[in-house]
Amino acid sequence: GAGVSQSPRYKVAKRGQDVALRCDPISGHVSLFWYQQALGQGPEFLTYFQNEAQLDKSGLPSDRFFAERPEGSVSTLKIQRTQQEDSAVYLCASSLAAYSYEQYFGPGTRLTVT
């Protein structure tokens, strides 16, 4: 059984460019999470989906960040007009059910904005 996969693993963007990061959760998992992990820090919550519904986006740092999960499976995190402070590892996690205690993490996408 495949785990959570993310692509690309590495992304370099020039400041001002738009980027799109993809997450493929474990098949059948209802909940999907995005976290941002700055260098030397712990992951910080960005947003959460239950199926296709985005139930919590309180962690998105600005309106340049947008996430979607249109069919309740694959999710895309989009960052518009990237800034240097957006450089981080973006982790995706999924869980089988709502309020499940266990989240399964992907390997992350390391975004570097130059």
Place this chain on the structure above:
Amino acid sequence: AQTVTQSQPEMSVQEAETVTLSCTYDTSESDYYLFWYKQPPSRQMILVIRQEAYKQQNATENRFSVNFQKAAKSFSLKISDSQLGDAAMYFCAYKSDRDDKIIFGKGTRLHILP
């Protein structure tokens, strides 16, 4: 708001010895989960051990055990018979029973000395 604090940025232990990583947290809730995650250089976040707040008995998973002190809001991880493969960043984390997102500490980098 809930917070998780790890006061040891780095620790070292001799192979085959025992090491304890510290964690404190703050919450006003009574039902929650606590976790220790391991993040090797591959960035894949791996769940090491989980503790439900309503359980008085400390969780144990093979060489890993916790000391959960609910009144003191302390949750330390003990690794026995340390192995080279244990070298990684370790994150203490909290999840409310009424919420889906996980709150992470800043991490402790564990070095294993051969």
